[in-house]
Amino acid sequence: MAVAWQWTYPPKTPAGADPAPVCKNCKCPNVEEEYELPLCWDCRRWASVRPLPRDIKLICALVFIALLYAGYHYPGTLGASIAYQEGQRAEKARNFTRAIAEYETVVATYPQSPLAVARLGLAYYRGGQVQQAIWILGHVWWRGTPKETAMQVNAVFRDIKKRAGVK
């Protein structure tokens, strides 16, 4: 079935199209009058339901899969983000046990994050767990942490050296 009208781009909308009492496609008299093109219900349905080509469906499916993949990561990301904020709050309140637990949640999700690992190490140190602190902070020693956190880590190592009597 072919449509009786063709458009070129950009569309030059025919403002004064002749009002046709019959469907422009099948000549059926039951035309939907609210629309500009005189088409019956069936022909309008046919004209509006344009099937998507297979390639386009494939691209849309890939985008949908990407969206699902992103959605799969939402709980972990938001959980880690909230845990990080909670950890910082606990650290400020000097509740280091809670801070350690929160930062451990973050590190479990993002073990490659130097910032999260550094915060965990600092929380261990301030919570009195020096062994774990040394072990954890040793991992971020050479990695790019933000300046403020790096300074805190350096201060911890200086303090540990001082206490151990190492020059």
Next chain:
Amino acid sequence: MNPAIPSQVVALLTFPGVVLRAAVEVLFCRRLRVAVGEVCYFRFGTPPGFVTHERPANVHQALLIGLGPFFVNSLLAALMAFPFVLPALEFRVSSVQGYILAWLSISIAMHAFPNADETEDLWRAVRSPASSPRTRLLATPLVGFMYVGAVGRLIGLDLLYGLGVLVLPPALLLYVLP
């Protein structure tokens, strides 16, 4: 996009956005039973993708067809990259899949805006006598924004919008979180 980069190159680099925009517009036409004429999902021209359709039956249909793809594309783009941009900003971690999703997100957001002709149709629909004062009041700023986006393509505003959609939601969340 920046005039120094040919629009064909931009279209090729951001083809998912071009295709998705046209597909969403076709789906809106289908949903609203507006007869569709020519559909081009992708081409090396200006605009890179387009959908021609009959004039919608009323202003609300015109607004849905004109603005719907903009909102759908923007929302998809924002949702897609969020779980990878948030940790990149907060924990300084990045991953290959994060970069891929960021590219997809920017591509989709860049083509959220309707082209100049579609914006003109939208403007005509909003200014038509059939449009109620409330619709005009609500829709005029949006259509104005669409105009800015459509014209701003020439100076790279589409890329700026893409980056904004990518970065702003997670950045705002981090700002809001205490």
